[in-house]
Amino acid sequence: MTTSSSGERLALVTGASGWLGSQLVPALVGRGWQVRATGRRAEPPRWAVPVEYRSVDLVEDPLDELCAGVSHVFHLAGASSTRYSVEQMARVNRVGGERLARSALEAGVERMVAVSTTAVYGEKVALPSPVVEDAEPSPSRDYGVTKLAAERAIAAVAQDGLEVAVVRPVTVYGPGNTKLIASAMLDVALERAAGLDTLLVGADAVGLRMVHLDDVVDALVHLATVPGAAGRTFNLTSGIYPDSHQVAGALAEVFGMGLDVAGEWDGVLAPEQRRQELAAIAAVAPRSGSIVFTPERLRFLRRPNVNNVLSIDALASVGFRPSRSDLVPALADTLAWYRREGWLPA
Numbered sequence: 001m002t003t004s005s006s007g008e009r010l011a012l013v014t015g016a017s018g019w020l021g022s023q024l025v026p027a028l029v030g031r032g033w034q035v036r037a038t039g040r041r042a043e044p045p046r047w048a049v050p051v052e053y054r055s056v057d058l059v060e061d062p063l064d065e066l067c068a069g070v071s072h073v074f075h076l077a078g079a080s081s082t083r084y085s086v087e088q089m090a091r092v093n094r095v096g097g098e099r100l101a102r103s104a105l106e107a108g109v110e111r112m113v114a115v116s117t118t119a120v121y122g123e124k125v126a127l128p129s130p131v132v133e134d135a136e137p138s139p140s141r142d143y144g145v146t147k148l149a150a151e152r153a154i155a156a157v158a159q160d161g162l163e164v165a166v167v168r169p170v171t172v173y174g175p176g177n178t179k180l181i182a183s184a185m186l187d188v189a190l191e192r193a194a195g196l197d198t199l200l201v202g203a204d205a206v207g208l209r210m211v212h213l214d215d216v217v218d219a220l221v222h223l224a225t226v227p228g229a230a231g232r233t234f235n236l237t238s239g240i241y242p243d244s245h246q247v248a249g250a251l252a253e254v255f256g257m258g259l260d261v262a263g264e265w266d267g268v269l270a271p272e273q274r275r276q277e278l279a280a281i282a283a284v285a286p287r288s289g290s291i292v293f294t295p296e297r298l299r300f301l302r303r304p305n306v307n308n309v310l311s312i313d314a315l316a317s318v319g320f321r322p323s324r325s326d327l328v329p330a331l332a333d334t335l336a337w338y339r340r341e342g343w344l345p346a
Contacts, residue, residue: 010034011224012070012109014058014100015077016051017041019176020115020216024074025051027217038066039077058096067100067107072224075100075114078150081143089146098153105162113224116151118168118209118235119144123305130311133168133233151233163230165223170237170310171300174213174330175337179292180300181210181247185335186291187298188251189344190277191268199252200263205243206301207308211236212324222320229318235310238325244301247327254332266297287342 011028015021017039028035029049036052037044044053056066058077067073077100079092097114104112121131122138139145151166158164173181188199219236223229242250245261252259269277274297281288296302315321324330338344 008032008034009071010036010069011072011074012067012104013037013074013076015039015075015115016053017045018076019178020172020213021074021076022047023174023176023213024076024217024220025049028074028221031221036066036070058100059091063099063103064107067103067109070104070107071110073100073104073109073112074220074224075112075154078115078147081141086142086146089143090149093146093150094153097150098157101154101157101162101164105157105160109162111163111165111224111230112154113220114151114154114164114166115220116166116168116233117144117147118170118237118307118310120148120151120168121307123303123307126306129307130309131235131307132311133235133314158231165229165231166233167220167223168233168235169216170209170211170235172213172216173210174334175341177213177334178290181331181334182291182338183294184247184251184298184300185331185338185344186278186281186288186293188255188257189281190274192255192257193277193281193345194269194273196257196268198258198260199248199255200260200268201244201248201298201301202265203262205245205261206304207241207243208247208301209237209241209305209308209310210247210327211238211322212330215322215324218323219315219320223318226318226320232314232318234314234318235312236315236322237310237312238322239312240325240327241309242327247301248298250327250331253328254335265302268297271295281345285339285342285345288344290343291338 011033016037022045026049038054038056079089120137122140124140125138127135249259339346
């Protein structure tokens with residue numbers, strides 16, 4: 001096993017300036033790892049732990065020094081359709097992943113844990129349920145296409161001797177998240193601030209799948225060292241599949257509201273009212289602008305996926321089970337963090 005000069009494990013975390021990476025880095029340090037972090041940003045996040053940070057472009061820059069002395073690679077870097085074109089996603093996801101894997105192999109890295117996405121399965125072509133990791137992928141969005149290409153490019157390098165475990169998480173939520181469930185929380189906060197005491201959602205329930213940030217961090221660290229994980233792909237979800245009514249009910253509960261599931265999705269507040277409440281929230285919670293505001297109300301709760309249910313038997317086979325499957329306390333903890341950090345009003 002490759003180790004640092006002090007004999008400790010040295011983890012390289014790519015995408016460390018992103019949300020998940022910025023949570024994984026201090027978690028690794030807290031568990032006794034040395035960490036070398038990298039991202040495209042010039043300045044590192046403000047971790048309260050000792051971390052070596054390097055600003056590196058995985059597509060353009062030499063990577064031999066980045067991987068030198070590293071025992072494990074956690075590859076979280078990637079590009080999504082939120083900010084990048086299809087061509088940019090292909091370069092960052094596939095080319096960057098392949099170059100990193102090749103450098104890790106040449107550096108003698110013990111294992112690489114590569115974070116992919118369940119978007120590789122697609123949302124329109126129904127696969128046998130629950131979806132297992134060796135199901136034939138049918139990505140329906142460009143992001144899923146480029147992440148699947150990245151998986152295959154990294155797998156090709158693994159054939160030359162690099163140990164790789166691929167992780168496919170579903171929607172991740174928790175403190176610091178800025179999209180999806182965070183956007184839904186912002187929507188509910190807007191209506192609560194407007195004086196509404198009932199959360200209105202559509203009558204047709206939509207199946208959802210989520211996983212808490214804590215479970216993702218724990219799974220990544222577990223898969224980096226556990227025997228039997230190399231050469232395998234792992235779905236990562238809580239194992240619980242709430243529908244939009246249940247998630248809306250949990251949100252209503254933590255915000256102290258009632259729930260009406262017999263109504264419509266839209267028309268609760270006029271667009272101008274939503275913008276006014278958004279400005280009012282920003283005045284008392286200055287970091288609320290970090291959360292993505294979507295013109296479509298409660299967008300996260302309205303996105304059906306025919307491949308909603310995923311098998312997590314592979315994870316169980318290597319001794320890992322998610323622990324944060326109770327939605328209400330998990331959302332309550334997340335809301336408390338947003339309020340404490342000035343992302344949402346108290």
